[in-house]
Amino acid sequence: MNMETEMNLQDRPFDINDYIRLNMMPHFLCPGCGHGIALRALLWAVHELGLDKDRLAVVSGIGCSGRLSAYVDANSFHTTHGRPLAFATGLALARPDLTVIVITGDGDSLAIGGNHLIHACRRNLNMTCLMLNNEIYGMTGGQVSPTTSADRYTTTTPAGNREPVFDACALAAAAGAGFVGREVTLQVTGLKDLIRKAIAHDGFSFVEVISDCTEIYGRKNDLGASPEMMLGQKAVMRPDTYRSTVDVPFRPNALKTGVLQQTDRPEYGSSYRAMVAARQRDSGEDR
Amino acid sequence: MTSRRLNLQGNQACALGAIAAGCRFFAGYPITPSSEIAETMSGELPRVGGTFVQMEDEIASMAAVIGASMGGVKAMTATSGPGFSLKQENLGYACGAEIPCVVVNVMRGGPSTGMPTRPAQGDIMQARWGTHGDHTVIVLAPASVAETYSETIRAFDLSERLRVPVVLLLDEVIGHLVETVELGTTATAATRKFATGPREEFQPYAVTEDLVPPMPRPGDGYRAHTTGLTHAPDGFPTQKPDEVRAAIGRLSDKLVLHRELIESWHSQAADDAEVMIVAIGITARAAQKAVDDLRAQGVRAGLFRPVTLWPFPEQALRDVVAKSGARAVIVPEMNQGQLVLEVERLLGRDLKVTGLNRFDGEPLSPADIAARVREELAP
Numbered sequence: 001m002n003m004e005t006e007m008n009l010q011d012r013p014f015d016i017n018d019y020i021r022l023n024m025m026p027h028f029l030c031p032g033c034g035h036g037i038a039l040r041a042l043l044w045a046v047h048e049l050g051l052d053k054d055r056l057a058v059v060s061g062i063g064c065s066g067r068l069s070a071y072v073d074a075n076s077f078h079t080t081h082g083r084p085l086a087f088a089t090g091l092a093l094a095r096p097d098l099t100v101i102v103i104t105g106d107g108d109s110l111a112i113g114g115n116h117l118i119h120a121c122r123r124n125l126n127m128t129c130l131m132l133n134n135e136i137y138g139m140t141g142g143q144v145s146p147t148t149s150a151d152r153y154t155t156t157t158p159a160g161n162r163e164p165v166f167d168a169c170a171l172a173a174a175a176g177a178g179f180v181g182r183e184v185t186l187q188v189t190g191l192k193d194l195i196r197k198a199i200a201h202d203g204f205s206f207v208e209v210i211s212d213c214t215e216i217y218g219r220k221n222d223l224g225a226s227p228e229m230m231l232g233q234k235a236v237m238r239p240d241t242y243r244s245t246v247d248v249p250f251r252p253n254a255l256k257t258g259v260l261q262q263t264d265r266p267e268y269g270s271s272y273r274a275m276v277a278a279r280q281r282d283s284g285e286d287r
Numbered sequence: 288m289t290s291r292r293l294n295l296q297g298n299q300a301c302a303l304g305a306i307a308a309g310c311r312f313f314a315g316y317p318i319t320p321s322s323e324i325a326e327t328m329s330g331e332l333p334r335v336g337g338t339f340v341q342m343e344d345e346i347a348s349m350a351a352v353i354g355a356s357m358g359g360v361k362a363m364t365a366t367s368g369p370g371f372s373l374k375q376e377n378l379g380y381a382c383g384a385e386i387p388c389v390v391v392n393v394m395r396g397g398p399s400t401g402m403p404t405r406p407a408q409g410d411i412m413q414a415r416w417g418t419h420g421d422h423t424v425i426v427l428a429p430a431s432v433a434e435t436y437s438e439t440i441r442a443f444d445l446s447e448r449l450r451v452p453v454v455l456l457l458d459e460v461i462g463h464l465v466e467t468v469e470l471g472t473t474a475t476a477a478t479r480k481f482a483t484g485p486r487e488e489f490q491p492y493a494v495t496e497d498l499v500p501p502m503p504r505p506g507d508g509y510r511a512h513t514t515g516l517t518h519a520p521d522g523f524p525t526q527k528p529d530e531v532r533a534a535i536g537r538l539s540d541k542l543v544l545h546r547e548l549i550e551s552w553h554s555q556a557a558d559d560a561e562v563m564i565v566a567i568g569i570t571a572r573a574a575q576k577a578v579d580d581l582r583a584q585g586v587r588a589g590l591f592r593p594v595t596l597w598p599f600p601e602q603a604l605r606d607v608v609a610k611s612g613a614r615a616v617i618v619p620e621m622n623q624g625q626l627v628l629e630v631e632r633l634l635g636r637d638l639k640v641t642g643l644n645r646f647d648g649e650p651l652s653p654a655d656i657a658a659r660v661r662e663e664l665a666p
Contacts, residue, residue: 021512024523054508059354070512070523075505077357078514079350080380086347090354090362091505093338094312098358098505116350119343272338279333 010050019043019053020071027071029064030138032214032226034185038132039068041188041209042101045196057098059088061113063139064213065105065132082113085120085129092127096269099199100127107137110146110166120204121175125268128198128205131168134213142216152221168208173261178203180261184210184237186230187257197259203267210255290471297435297461298365300468301391302327304439305363308476310389311337312362314351316344316370319403320459321393324365345373349390353377356386357513359481359504361443365391367459369400371410371417378452379418380515382538385450385492385500387479389442392454393462394568396648405648406459408568408621412628414454415597423539425549426454426597428567432466436473438594441551443476449545450479450499451538456596458621460569460650482509491522492534498541542598551594552603556582560589562660563613565604565630567596569650570619576653581660588660589613599629608634615663619643619651639663 009018020043029036046056053074060069062081069076075098079087084102092100109117109131120129136154137143144154144161147168151160173180179201183191191209198205212218212229223229237255295303302324305313313332315325329339338355342348348364355362366374371392381388396402397409410417414426425445429438435457442453480501482489491511492500503509516524517531525531542549556578557563566574571592581588591607593600608616616638618627627642634640643659645651 053510055506057505070514074510075503076510076512077354078512078516079353080377080515083346083350083377086342086350087354087357089340089342089347090312090314090351090356091358092354093340093351094355094360094362095358095505115343116347119347272340276333276336276338280336283334 010047014044014047016040016043019046019073021073024071028067030215032212032218033064034134034209034211034226034230035064035068035132037185037188038130038191038209038211039071041191042130042195043072044192045199048192048196049199051099051199055098057091057100058103059084059091059100060103061105061108063105063108063137064134065103065108068103082108082111083116084108085113085116088127089120089123089125092125093269093272096126096273101199102127102129104129104131106131106133106135106147106168107145110168118171118175121172121177121206123268124176124178124203124265126202126204128195128207130195131206131208132211133168133208134211134217136213136217138213138216142220152217154217154220169206169260172206176265177206177261178263178265178267179205179259181206181259182208182210182255182257184230184233184257185212186234190257194258201262203265290469292467292469294465295432295468296323297432297457297464298323298393299327300432300436301365301439301455301457302331303470304436304473305389305443306331306335307471307473308361308440308443309478310361310363310443311335312352312355312360313337313364314340314342314348314355314362315364316342316348316366318345318367318370320395320462321365321367321391323462324391345370346376349374349377352388353381353386356388357505361387361447361478363389363391365393367393367395367403368397368410371413375418378424379420379422381452382418382422382424383515383517384513385538386452387446387450388452389439389446390452390454392456394456394458402648404459406569406621406650407646407648408458408570409625409646410456411596411620411622411625414456421535423542424452424454424597425449425542425595426456427594428456428596429461429594430568430571430592431461432464433468434594435461436468436470440473440476445549447477447479448499448548449541450502451542456568458568482507486510490520492518492520494520494533494537498537498544546598549595549598550600550603552600553592553594554607555590555592557589557591557607557611559587560611560613561587561615562589562663563608563611563616564588564590564656564660565593565616565618565626566590566620567593567626570621573651573653574619574656577656577660580653581657586660586664599633601633604630604633608638613638615639615641617641617643617656617659617663619656619659621650622646
């Protein structure tokens with residue numbers, strides 16, 4: 001490790017090459033996939049916050065989003081399907097000195113890992129969860145997910161999807177996440193700023209990134225190539241005319257972006273450690 | 288730690304053994320009959336600066352334990368049958384990524400919800416083969432409260448030395464039995480080798496002489512990758528047959544290499560036994576009494592008790608039985624015949640191996656076992 005290079009990193013303008021594992025390139029994402037933009041925004045935010053890569057832990061689950069941790073030049077953990085938040089909870093509790101970032105997807109965090117997401121929000125332990133929502137199980141070949149929009153064709157909804165979708169941000173907010181935000185990949189600087197705020201927030205931060213799966217979702221539904229899909233996402237954004245997600249629980253009619261909730265609920269880790277310190281003082285007095 | 292004598296439940300002894308071994312993280316989920324382990328840890332861990340967390344489910348508690356261990360902290364979880372089933376997913380991750388951790392399973396009646404408050408030994412094969420794919424784990428099966436304390440410490444020692452999950456397999460009777468334990472007498476557990484040396488040359492899964500690669504700790508500058516995908520020595524996924532064979536092969540090779548360290552067993556009155564009993568846990572306690580009673584009446588019964596259940600102490604059993612000249616082996620267990628399969632595999636070609644099975648929620652008694660031995664010796 002070259003300390004001088006590490007120190008200089010923060011003073012240089014952001015260069016993604018300083019934060020990715022170049023030996024892992026080329027990456028395996030499909031042309032037009034929004035996940036790379038999300039990863040860039042994350043690393044940009046990490047750079048702007050001046051975080052030490054040695055103390056950065058990136059924890060991911062399974063799926064296309066799950067593969068991103070391997071590209072980050074940090075302590076990276078590619079865990080099991082749906083469980084990255086649970087792994088990260090152990091890591092963050094055991095090592096409060098680390099900055100813990102979880103990268104997950106809509107299937108990973110809302111279906112198989114739904115229980116872990118709501119309890120991570122409730123516990124409010126200091127970490128940032130990036131949920132890359134591309135409305136599809138991409139890695140397994142394009143099956144319907146809990147966020148697949150109405151009537152869309154997938155390999156398991158050959159007649160169009162009839163299941164309603166989750167509003168992940170409303171879910172996270174209701175479950176108590178200290179910070180909740182949403183952004184589309186087209187607004188890459190906005191996404192970077194949002195992630196930066198999320199990481200800086202002391203507590204559990206949930207960021208939904210509206211990503212796109214051009215290759216096996218967009219094409220199957222005539223949504224066009226990546227630019228068309230991204231512009232389509234932008235078209236349904238409603239950054240100014242906020243409507244309560246409680247009244248209108250489901251997309252795609254209105255997509256509120258930006259910071260959706262930020263509270264000063266006590267961060268769980270520091271609250272627990274204060275109890276431990278008091279307990280150790282008491283034990284000392286017993287002797 | 289100064290030694291002190293206490294009357295403890297097996298479950299409490301397990302928790303205190305873990306603390307003595309340096310465990311500083313516990314994640315769990317309430318389940319009968321193991322909950323006392325979590326309860327004890329929730330009170331004891333903060334006293335030593337550790338962390339207890341009750342997770343949202345069994346899967347999450349296994350994941351959190353692995354997460355804490357990947358952070359460099361000794362970690363444990365405890366559960367029973369249904370929860371042990373749920374933990375298998377991430378237990379496999381710990382096998383594949385070689386993350387040290389201790390998983391306690393206090394066996395109760397099954398299948399499914401079964402009989403939560405009743406003892407059984409139905410998870411003997413699940414403990415060995417529970418998670419999917421080719422894998423190896425270490426399973427320890429203590430037979431007393433004192434041994435639960437010392438074997439919990441040994442579970443951490445083996446897990447840390449060998450970077451392998453260790454399952455501590457208790458049964459409901461051992462978990463809830465109250466006996467006198469002398470604490471602080473067992474040597475404490477080792478701590479894993481952490482990676483040292485220059486980052487540029489570091490390979491997180493390098494093949495070392497002892498087949499146990501030093502573990503990178505976040506914050507130490509290695510910025511390593513850990514995955515449940517089959518990985519090359521550099522830690523990144525591979526599907527190259529040579530690299531896959533080496534990676535999967537090493538997981539079992541390291542346990543073979545360290546077999547002497549891992550294997551532990553006891554024998555009683557074995558030297559001239561005509562009938563050898565093989566048993567674990569509370570069934571072994573009943574067998575001990577049965578052997579004493581039979582010997583007092585001149586019946587030559589002996590006992591072989593594996594403390595390390597998996598990998599099974601194969602050579603030790605063969606040697607003990609060969610030396611005794613026993614003509615029959617009886618395997619009493621609280622299930623329909625699991626341990627007997629392994630004993631048959633090892634001895635069945637030369638000897639008569641039969642089971643004695645009880646699976647009604649009641650433990651086998653010394654009288655049950657003694658009667659079966661007499662039956663075997665009847666002309």
